[in-house]
Amino acid sequence: MTTLLESRYRTVLRLLPAYYRREREEEMVETYLWDVDPDTQDQSRPTLGEVASIAALAVRSRLGAPGAPRRYVLLGSTVRLFALFAVLVQAAAAVANLVLELGWAIGRGGPGQHLFLSQFTDQGLLDGVVTAAQWTLPLLWTVAYFALLHNRRRLARASALLAALPTLWPLLGTLTGAMGAGDPTFATAFGLLAWLPALALCAAHHRDAPPARLPAGTPGLVFMTACVVMGVSIVVLPAAADLAWAPASCFVVGALGWLLWEARGGDGATPGGALALAALGLLILTVRVAALYPWLHVPEVPAAYLGGGLAQTGALALLTVAVAVVGRRDLVAAEPGLS
Structure with a gap:
């Protein structure tokens, strides 16, 4: 009984x-x-x-545990690659922004350095601490990226969760009264860009998961390439550079490279890569639209910002659809009934 x-x-x-x-x-x-x-x-x-x-x-048994059916192996590989790609984008953005900001301040001598330091000293203690955290904690994305690729999973998880914390402040600012929360739609989208990869890293890179690896290139070279792409995109068109600009530029270049690699018969030993890129592209596209939409009805918006943002939005949408179409091949391989 x-x-x-x-x-x-x-x-x-x-x-x-x-x-x-x-x-x-x-x-x-x-x-x-x-x-x-x-x-x-x-x-x-x-x-x-x-x-x-x-x-x-x-969670572990659905994300590619040993002995799982092909659909779960594909799901696990896709989520792990999504976390890896997104952490790479976040890490490169944090480093590129810091280097450019410091370069700008140093290049303008005393006035530039004073303006940079005033962010931390002229707003009161709480806002100064928050500003310092918003500058320093995102650098932990870099720690998470390299720790993950060196199979230091606990360090990678802790670093990613800490690095994502500053994105909560714009949503909590109105509750504390320390600073304005800004546009809540963009703050939410930007927070999702940080927290979804961090949570995906924690869930998919479990103890039974295979070690993380990049589909192509070495960790250092790929990271430096992403930093350069983001930095160049800001320097070439600074009028269009908002918080979504550099990550979106990096995704456009990375997705184009992926499609060219696939077209030349790239190694298919890493299933789920195209699906992971499609998920990341959709997330970055959401942030791009959320950043651009409030300015569409504002008069006298600089043409460079509006034109660059709209062009980037179109490129993101096209490339996200393209990598999703390529990723359908992996879905058909895992679930032949989908064909």
């Missing part, structure tokens, strides 16, 4: 994918009930720790 506790365990175990339950459910239920008094099983419930453990297992 099935007890209430057993039914509750089986209900929680439904979080697991079907293939995993077929192989392990009976064994897991027996383990959970092993030392529980049968007379008390109708008054007991799974503990919060057990539920959390099962939920974590459900």
Whole structure:
């Protein structure tokens, strides 16, 4: 006779994918009930720790755990590559922005340096601390990127979560009264650009996942290339450079390179790469539109900003669709019925 506790365990175990339950459910239920008094099983419930453990297992088993079906292997590879690509973009943006800002301040001598330092000293203690955190914490994206590619997963997770924290401040600013929150739509989109990759890194790069690796190139060379692309995009058209400009420029160049590589018969040993790029492109496109939309109805907006933003939006949309079409090949390979 099935007890209430057993039914509750089986209900929680439904979080697991079907293939995993077929192989392990009976064994897991027996383990959970092993030392529980049968007379008390109708008054007991799974503990919060057990539920959390099962939920974590459900994430791992759906993101490419050993023995998973092809669809879950593809999903895991896609989420891991999405996290890696997005962390790379965030890391390069943080370094490029800091180098350009410091270069501008140093190049203008004392007045430029005073203007730069006034961000930290002329706003009060709380705003000064927040500004310092907004400059320094994003540099941890670089730590997360290299830690991930050197299989230091705990360091990568912690660095990514800390690096994403400054994106919460514009949303919390109105609650503290320390500074304006700005446009909430853009703040939300920009926050998603940081937090979705950070959470994807934590979920997909679990202990059973294969080591992270770039589909092409060495970590240092790819990182420096991304930094240069972002820096050049800002220097060439500074009037169009808002917070979305450099990441979007990097994605455009990276997606074009990926499509050319695929067209020349690039190595297909890393499934999910095109799908990961499509997901990242959609996320960056959302940030690009959120940054540009409020200015569409404002008179006397500089033509360089509006024209550059609209051109970049079109390029992002086209390339996101293109890599999604290429990624459909991986979906068909994992699920032949989709063809």
